[in-house]
Amino acid sequence: MSVTANAQVDDHAHDDHEHHHKQTFVTKYIFSQDHKMISKQYLILGVFVMGAIGIAMSLLFRMQLAWPGESFSVFEALLGKWAPEGVMDADVYLALVTIHGTIMVFFVLTQGLSGTFSNLLIPLQIGARDMASGFMNMLSFWMFFVSCIIMLSSLFLEAGPAAAGWTIYPPLSALPMAQPGSGMGMTLWLVAMAIFIASSLIGSLNYVVTVINLRTKGMSMTRLPLTIWAFFVTAIIGIISFPVLLSAALLLIMDRSFGTSFFLSDIFIQGEVLHYQGGSPVLYEHLFWFLGHPEVYIVILPAMGIVSEVMAVNARKPIFGYRAMIASILAIAFLSTIVWGHHMFISGMNPFLGSVFTFTTLLIAIPSAVKAFNWITTLWKGNLQLNPAMLFSIGMVSTFITGGLTGIVLGDSTLDINVHDTYFVIAHFHLVMGISALYGMFAGIYHWFPIMFEGKMMNKNLGYIHFWITAVGSYGIFFPMHFVGMAGVPRRYYENTAFPMFDELTDIQVLMTVFAIITASAQLIFVFNFVRSIFYGKVGPRNPWQATTLEWTTPQEHIHGNWPGAIPEVHRWAYDYSKVDENDEYIIPGQDFVPQTVPLQKDEEELQH
Helix, strand or coil, rough: CCCCCCCCHHHHHHHHHHHHCCHHHHHHHHCCCHHHHHHHHHHHHHHHHHHHHHHHHHHHHHHHHCCCCCCHHHHHHHHHHHHHHHHHCHHHHHHHCCCCHHHHHHHHHHHHHHHHHHHHHHHHHHHCCCCCCCHHHHHHHCCCCHHHHHHHHHHHHHCEEEEEEECCCCCCCCCCCHHHHHHHHHHHHHHHHHHHHHHHHHHHHHHHHHHHCCCCCCCCCHCCCCCHHHHHHHHHHHHHHHHHHHHHHHHHCCCCHCCCCCCCCEEEECCCCCCCCCHHHHHHHHHHHHHHHHHHHHHHHHHHHHHHHHHHHHHHHCCHHHHHHHHHHHHHHHHHHHHHHHHHCCCCCHHHHHHHHHHHHHHHHHHHHHHHHHHHHHHHCCCCCCCCHHHHHHHHHHHHHHHHHHHHHHCCCCHHHHHHCCCCHHHHHHHHHHHHHHHHHHHHHHHHHHHHHCCCCCCHHHHHHHHHHHHHHHHHHHHHHHHHHHCCEEECCCCCCCHHHHHHHHHHHHHHHHHHHHHHHHHHHHHHHHHHHHHHEEECCCCCCCCCHHHHCCCCCCCCCCCCCCCCCCCCCCCEEECCCCCCCEECCCEEEEECCCCCCCCCCCCCC
């Protein structure tokens, strides 16, 4: 493939720019156009702030599920009038579920994960000074910030925030008078999501243009690390699918405020026939899930790329099946756009169409399995360095496989009917998407923390404690949930005391809630380790993991432009670990890795498995 050189930047002019234009606090830390600072902004806001709020909400409604009707002072303190005498009101339960799902799927796992690592790694790993447009990059973050503020402000409304599930199905979302959570809180949800989608699109366009146009000399597409391939394809999926959700949100706003009937028809409220005719809530389902299923891969593909990189570095082996991994990423991107109907098997879908969606859903298991087998083969007989980043990477493979197996049940139109809208679905997508993506995110933070914070290292022992409590706790929450779902317990119910057949499952709800509290508490260890390491962390060597990729050639002290002089030239692919010559000696004596900047030796072949 042709390579666009990024060596035409006048390095002397760049140095002069750094010398003569001193940054103020505002331009450096707030309205920064430096991709590294914007990465940290996404990390702090998207992961730490929004993640903490989302997890806190999940603990509140898990306590309600475990001990229905019980009085808790924490309910009264946090929920106010929605928890009279410490007993949670039914209306706020659905609101908590709705905002929790929205925050975790979109604000944490989409922008928090992609925004952090795409911004941090794309310019560094392809050999670019910065993103294609620093201003658009800054604008993308601040639009994300505004969307977060609008979403959180809905929590303080008199009628409460949006309450229709994170999917916001009509008619609850289309009729402002339907319930308390259908009023102004729903309007703010729609406005926040419209701004969020605009932010995501601006960011995604920037990522795509940067990868295509700003690769350094020698950095062909087949020499890119798998992280970059994952971020690149994720951005393309977002550009294709997010506008569809934007259209659904705009049509919902029109139904709510301007009397249209895109998603409404034959609505009765207290015996009164409303004027809405001709619309269909199923149309909204199609629009939502056309984004909703690619969204799963917008969340998980960056984690897959991170895990591929971390595993190769810490197994001291070339990633197994590099080209197959790229092919599987591309196949997942294509297939993810034609499987949305498996969310709608019980919506009255034609059985033949259901069989088509079953086929495409099961087909996507093939590229997913390719990735899983390649990760396992990369680990096989490797010289494993079991640091926290590697443990979270291995944990991600475990949860991805575990959650993926249950996807076979949900992807079959006949089997899905039995467990649709039960806790089985929640268990499936939390493992395969939620926990797996979070593990990838943790792996990335532990691995690239020295890049983010000028060579500082996170405490390894605290990282081990964080991993093991999180790993055991995550399975403790979601593994029993499969059995609760197979027993028929429906999702989003405030309590199940009206169904005597579920009484014997109450102890399992208590068990899952206890594990949830323990797992959430373990994240405080991570937060403490993160914050402490920023200020007091030990400064490691420039390349602490002995990796081959370009980001480890930058100086530890951050400069806007990444490299003080000429941008390094690339001569080989990103995974030359433990490579030997014809004499069975390392290419660089005494060193089991060869950086991408080292030219090929005479008669040396470039390996790309």
